[in-house]
Amino acid sequence: MKKSEYISFAFLRSALTMQNPYHSTEQVLDWIREQNRKILVNVRQVPFAQMLPTWQFDAEGNLRHTSGKFFSIEGIRVQTNYGNVAEWEQPIINQPEIGYLGIITKEMDGVLYFLLQAKVEPGNVNNVQLSPTLQATKSNYSQVHKGNKPLYLEYFQNAKPEQILLDQLQSEQGARFLRKRNRNIIIRVEEEIPVYDNFIWVTLGQIKALASMDNIVNMDTRTVISGIPLHALEGIELPEKKAWGYDLLHDAHPCHTTTEILSWMTSLKCKYELNITSIPLNQVGHWRTTDVAIEHEAGRFFKVIAAQVEINNREVKTWCQPLVAPAQQGLTAFVIKKINGTYHFLVQGKVESGNFDTLEMAPTVQCITDSYVSIRNAQPFVDYVLNAKPEQIRVDTLQSEEGGRFYQEQNRNLIIEADDSFPVDNLPENYIWVSFQQLMLFLQFNNYLNIQSRSLISLIRMI
């Protein structure tokens, strides 16, 4: 893939500037605060019975929307030779639709601006976060809920090939969703377009600056921008002060060729088996459904609750929906290390129950489905990243999972630069050093990098 192919000058300038004559970054923050002030969100856990008749349990105990659309909570049996547990059963979100996560961009004065939305989601810890221009499941935009057509949908549906800057199928959380993927897409418009009340034009540099704060940029925005090929900045003179991310670009001596990394993935996919069998939710062992929750008998992992959502803005909207609430805050971390003058990410090949293709590239540490305090001895490198010295920390923020599905879930996102004590060789076999340029190559193809690794990549700043 040639660099010139897929990144425009305006794209680069957007990544490399926080100078926005329309809204400074401080103004964007004020505007989000203002959106938050104007809105009252009330999410109340209610008995499942209160979601009737819209959401109900079928004869097998699976929780479904009456229309058969949106998503359902079902049971699966997992059999695998990966990890310490050979077989388990669990609830999982089944949403066999590919949704849009789309951002509209527009070049103004040689800089590309991204149209983001201050969007309320019932699960958000702080009401409003910066979301893509369009965030819609097929059920949404096929108008199953008889609401209005999502704003800006037609721009994506009618986009011509030359308007498309990025268009990738990317995975969602493999431990929570059954083979779910979304269409991550960025398009460019040339014409004037309406900017509705809770939408705003920002640069990519600003998005990344905002993402260095807790819970401002939502997961959907993060996964879309993670695919922007910023590795094409290699060798380009920067107009503003360089950030640490700029040092990642230099790629003279990667530890492994791309062929070796592909071979590593192939061998792991051949070694690890993952057999998923659908089972009725009411037969999932060690889980129970009460009047108010689908939960693990020991309170571990997550629970599914029924939420009554009330949003007071100019009008009052009320609805009920299931939400998945994690049992604890999670941790994801990339360890990076300069080896032979080139920065590398320590990538983990991780099997998760809902993965589309057995395993994907995950961060060095990913503990979001169970308490990392209890398993810190069981998972490699957890202690190392938790004990990193301040000067090793490149990223340390709390980032939210998608608030339309997950209730107040935030995970700690860390990027840690390894010190000399960190091993270069003799890693466990499902770990490998991958350069930034190589990671970005894999990211262009579907189902190579998992959503947690993409979230971390989205946090890398060049300025």
Add this chain to the structure above:
Amino acid sequence: MKKSEYISFAFLRSALTMQNPYHSTEQVLDWIREQNRKILVNVRQVPFAQMLPTWQFDAEGNLRHTSGKFFSIEGIRVQTNYGNVAEWEQPIINQPEIGYLGIITKEMDGVLYFLLQAKVEPGNVNNVQLSPTLQATKSNYSQVHKGNKPLYLEYFQNAKPEQILLDQLQSEQGARFLRKRNRNIIIRVEEEIPVYDNFIWVTLGQIKALASMDNIVNMDTRTVISGIPLHALEGIELPEKKAWGYDLLHDAHPCHTTTEILSWMTSLKCKYELNITSIPLNQVGHWRTTDVAIEHEAGRFFKVIAAQVEINNREVKTWCQPLVAPAQQGLTAFVIKKINGTYHFLVQGKVESGNFDTLEMAPTVQCITDSYVSIRNAQPFVDYVLNAKPEQIRVDTLQSEEGGRFYQEQNRNLIIEADDSFPVDNLPENYIWVSFQQLMLFLQFNNYLNIQSRSLISLIRMI
């Protein structure tokens, strides 16, 4: 991906020479003929009952090996919005194992030699074809059949990363196999290794020369060598006379960027739905199981037969197994065309029932599951390739499908250079022009190019 990364000088020289001091190409052909003379293969269609107790029908009418291993013939219901038929049922081969298709290479005097095997398969039209060094399912090498361990297996199992030249998961026929993939792997040894009786060292140039004849190089060898990054030859001076394939290398002006091609695939994967449900084989509509065949009521597509195989070499081996016999000879063809000075392949995004990820890149024309005579008006470009003038034909050979599963199945493989009458624009939406360099990039990642397109690519000669 840097060119220097993944192709060695010895690799190139192997592709660019038919000078083999050990065996000239004529000698290899003589050697294959000799292997054929020494062997007597007798394949007789027998009633299914004769395969008892090794192969039997279960209560649902599915045909299974008693061990539960190898493969089974099962039923599926297919629902899709692709093509003219929205729903059908069919038998399919289910073999949820990743097998090895492996070639050992060794550098001798600066040229890489490939160790191929003259292998008998019961379904072969001509007994013996040139196969990879190792061709083994997990059931084979886990010794389910209590036979001997496959020759050379340990070289692949013990290969170190630096010995691996290519290691890819690649798909099998999507209309016949349920999500089947194999590990396509080429390794390099440095030490002396035994060359057993029916094995031979040949250059890549020789393999490609032999593949320009009918049914000499088997499907497994073709898929493995298709992944060799010969596009890296761009700009390299050739030692021997150039073949037409060399003109494909020049890639100055591809019609589409890689981002555009990825976007085209993403949009098709979002548009086309493919829902596969397992059903008992005895409930598959329009198909019936008789004493001697599982067949379509109108004799279309293919049938599954029971074969008694007797191979007389130095010793006599006899066994029974199911084989899939096609209803007719098929046709696969790439149309290529020079556009803006760069050669392009007309690629089809094709949904097939057993595909791992809905659709893969297929040749311009692919009619192997039904008679192309009857559907030539239904499928685009069939007439065009069948009426090509002699000077447009770059490849025209009969190539066999895998003889371990398919009974005497050979398909016509065509590469046709389009003349001026062929349209550049206004193609059906699931067709796109892709340059050779771009095709080879996609081929490195799993489940982008289907096996028929890889077979055609393997036939491209540089000298």
